[in-house]
Amino acid sequence: MRDPLAFLAGGGEAARMIRERDWTGHPLGQPETWPAEFRAALSLVLNSPESMILAWGPDLHFFFNDTYFPLLGPRLAWAMGERFDVVWADALDQARPIIADALAGRAKRFVDLPWTLDTDRGQRETWWSFSYSRVLDADGDVAGLFIVTNETTARVLGDAALRESEEHFRQTVELNPQVPWTCDPDGNITSYSNRWLELTGQAPGEPDGSGWLAALHPDDVPETLRVFGNALASGEPIDVDYRLRLARTDAYRWMRARARPRRNEAGAIVRWYGVVEDIHDRKLAEAALRELNRTLERRVEEALLQRKLWAEVFETTDALVGALGTDFRILAANRAWIAEFEALFGVRPRVGDDLRDLLAHAPELLAPLQAIWERALAGEAFTLMEAFGDPDRKRPCYELKFTTLRDADGRRIGAFQYAQDISERLRAQERLARAEEALRHAQKIEAVGQLTGGVAHDFNNLLTIIRSSVEFLQRPDLAEERRARYLTAVSDTVDRAAKLTSQLLSFARRQALKPEILDVGERLRGVTEMLNAVTGARIRILTRVPDGPCHVRADPSQFETAVVNLMVNARDAMDGEGTLTLRLARGAHLPSIRGHAAAMGPFAMLSVTDEGTGIPPDLMDRIFEPFFTTKEVGKGTGLGLSQVIGFAKQSGGDVDVASTVGRGTTFTLYLPQVEAPESEVLRPAREPGAPGAERSLCVLVVEDNLEVGRFCTQLLEDLGHATVWAHNAEAALAEMAHGSARFDAVFSDVVMPGMGGVALARRMAVEHPGLPVILTTGYSDALARDDTHGFDLVRKPYSTGQIANALRNALARPR
Structure with a gap:
């Protein structure tokens, strides 16, 4: 029997409220009698x-859906079916003209309209974006009002907070007596505070690029450009002094410009951040100090005048300033130097005192102090940090600067010391360093623990299969059928272990990839049956693939593995049933993903969308971790997504993910798009029975591991080849020197003490260009970083067939 309330299907809690309400006596009558237009709209x-x-x-009369519930607040229990003016009596004055316009056919849309409402969060100021439009019946008469509404309170308040934060930052920058500024990697000024315009009188925009140089003293421009150029080229911080013309007085004043670079994930500089500070007073003090030195160098006898000059220059500074003659007598000192000397060594110094006499009673204090002063009095200018005194005084560490004093004739007559207490700065640096080291250590321990636990679990499972199979194979009475079964199990388990190792290396971006230029769309169409x-x-x-080609440079095998891993995850998320969408787009930009900088591209964008359960927000940060899985035990290793992100990163791309719990997930793989190759003619595959493939060869085996070397030479001899085994690259070169003509090929490990396999192969290519070289490795950082080494590669663990094919292909290639 047909359900007269079928139009309520899928309506959720709101539909239930309609079904359960008593409509007796209601102006609209029973729901079964409602007009078709009403039921369709509802x-x-x-x-x-x-x-x-x-x-x-x-x-x-007022009807609403589940999404509208939070807006009703205390009205929710009784609002369904009531008149609009009853439900929203407190907002009717504001709503009445809008309703009138809508019913008259003048539909409007309002954005961020303020409204005071009593919602489920209590009465409060809220903001809304909504539209009112009329609903017509079959005769074209107005039958009702249709309203779409969306609360924008959070965004409006967020925008206001952002504007307040930006204004706070702007005021902070503008009130700073220093001048903050930024420039691009080429040194072009991009921003600065208004303080620069106030100082220089330049107009807004005039300092942009290199326009700021116009405000500098002409004599300082060449040196400033030299310092900037060197820093931009080396990436070292910028630090330069120059004179700036002040618009207010038309005089020049000394400034110090400093800047540090900000780098992206790849280490490239993306922007420089700097400040300009006024150091004119310090320059004057330094000039006065130089003048004082000249005064001291002219006449040591003018002690009273010297003390007067020292008092004028140094008694206003917190630094400790003192001077000694070549005979270790005190020439001058400010009050801070004298007070600290007395606090540290227990004796008060005076001008004319011999430093050695002052500390004669404490040779353990005199010895290090005298050693430092002897360097300065010998004419050395230097800066060092030394700790003095009782650490409980909390001022034990000083930055000491020493320079030479000379008289008018250039003779060395002493040295002066300029000391500043930097104890608190060093302690802060030490605390920060300890905290950062503790954090790094904790992160390493956690990552290593998770990784080793996962590796141990999976490899122990594989080793269990191998060990049990070997024990059965050792039985003399084992049936041939079961022997073949156990041998197959061992072979399959070795393949699984190799795949696990490959996934780990891919996650760590250390997989030795073999990239080539491939058409992603064509590759996807080719693996449809497998998918x-x-x-x-x-x-x-x-599958949504554009008509034109979309080329990337990537390892085809790793690309297909990544696609399969994404498809398997999507299948499992949908419990094996539903629609899975595979979509390819060309020329995309790489967005900012997980805090990494965006890139303009172009990128090939491959997305896999499922209709599954979605990923909870608290797990989004962990899904790419190795061995992390939400699947049941035995249904996943937790390395699938690790392989995907490792492959993407190592190929120059990235992986993004968007998910809604209960609605599905989209993984998007970005790979750098490249131009199509000039020629896509592939080298014809070599048949196993190619001419000369089965002839006996003499192979130089280079392997430092004794067990692997014995196994490899035995394997080659079982294939009918002769072998010479060298335990390292140096021994291999010696064998070649004794007679290279006897060898048909070289089979070398990559990772060896001393010279590595890649270096050996390149040297062989130079000295013996006609000799084929085949490399083998289970892992090599060199191969992971250089996929264009140009030599054939056999990955460990290898089989008899793989070595035979490698030799056959190498010998068949034209020399």
């Missing part, structure tokens, strides 16, 4: 994910 509202209202009839087998018959795969 079904649309109830099933919409947007917050919607339908007001029906001349009295505008259908992976996902199963109950999953429908929609």
Whole structure:
């Protein structure tokens, strides 16, 4: 029997409220009798994910969907079916003209309209974006009012807070007596505070690029440009002094410009941040100090005048300033130097005193102090940090600067010391360093623990299969059928262990990739049958691939593995049933992902979208961790997404993810897009029975591991080849020197003490260009970083067939 309330299907809690309400005596009558236009419009509202209202009839009776519940507050329990003016009595004055316009056919949309409402969060100021439009019946008469509404309070308040924060930052910058500034990697000024314009009188925009140089003293421009140029080229911090013309007085004043670079993930400089500070007074003090030195160098006998000059220059500074003659007598000192000397050594010095006499009673204090002064009095200018005194005084560490004093004739007559207490700065640096080291250590321990635990678990499972199979194979009475079964199990388990190692290396971006330029769309169309087998018959795969080519440079095997891993995850998220969409786009930009900088591209963008359960927000930061999985035990290693992100990163791209719990997930793989190759003619595959493939060869085996070396030479001899085994690259070169003509090929490990396999192969290519070289490794950082080494590679663990094919292909290639 047909359900007269079928139009309420999918309406959720709101539909339940309609079904359960007693409509007896209601102006609209029973729901079974409602007009078709009303039921159709109400079904649309109830099933919409947007917050919607339908007001029906001349009295505008009020209906709403589940998404609208939070807006009603205390009205929720009784509002369904009531008149609009009853439900929103407190907002009717504001709503009445809007309703009138909508019913008259003048539909309007309002954005961020303020409204005081009593919601489920209590009465408060709120903001809304909504639209009112009328609903017509079959005769074209006005039957009701359709309202789509969306609360924008959070965004409005957030925008206001952002504007307040930006204004706070702007005021902070503008009130800073220093001049903050930025420039691009080429040194072009991009921003500065108004303080620069006030100082120089330049107009807004005039300092941009290199326009700021116009405000500098002409004599200082060449040196300033030299310092800037060197820093921009080396990436070292900028630090330069120059004179700046002040608009207020038209005089020049000394400034110090400093800047440090900000780098992106790849280490490239993206911007420089700097400040300009006024150091004119310090320059004057330094000039006065130089003048004082000249005075001291002219006449040591003018002690009274010297003390007067020292008092004028140094008694206003917190620094400790003192001078000794070549006979270790005190020539001058400010009050701070004298007071600190007395506090540290227990004796008060005076001008004319011999430093050695002052500390004769404490040779353990005199010895280090005298050693430092002897360097300065010998004419050395230097800066050092030394700790003095009792650490409990909390002022034990000083930065000491020493320079030479000379008389008018250039003779060395002493040295002066300029000391500043830097104890608190050093302690702060030490605390920060300890905190950072503790954090790094904790992160390393956690990562190593998780990684080793996962590796141990998976490899122990694989070793269990191998060990049990070997024990059965050792039985003399084992049936041939079971012997073959155990041998197959051992072979399959070794393949699985090699795949696990490959996934680990891919995650660590140390997999030795073999990239080539491939058309992603063509590759996807080619693996469609395999993808259908992976996902199963109950999953429908929609593939959206553009008509034109889309080329990337990547390892085809690793690319297909990444696609399969994403498809398997999507299949499992949908419990094996649903629609899976595979979409490819060209020329995309790489967005900012997980805090990394965006890139303009172009990038090939491959997305895999499922209709599954989605990923909870608290797990989003962990899904790419190795061995992390939410699947049941035995249904996943937790290395699938690790392989995907490792492959993407090592190929110059990245992986993004967007998910809504209960609605599905989209993984998007970005790979740098490249131009199509000039020629896509592939080298014809070599048949196993190519001419000369089965002849006996003499192979130089280079392997430092004794067990692997014995196994490899035995394997080659079982294939009918002769071998000479060198335990390292140096021994291999010696064998070649004794007679290279006897060898048909070289089979070398990559990772060896001393010279590595890649270096050996390159030297062989130079000295013996006609000799094929085949490399082998289980892992090599050199191969992971250099995929263009140009030599054939056999990955460990290798099989007899792989070595035979490698030799066959190497010998078949034209020399």
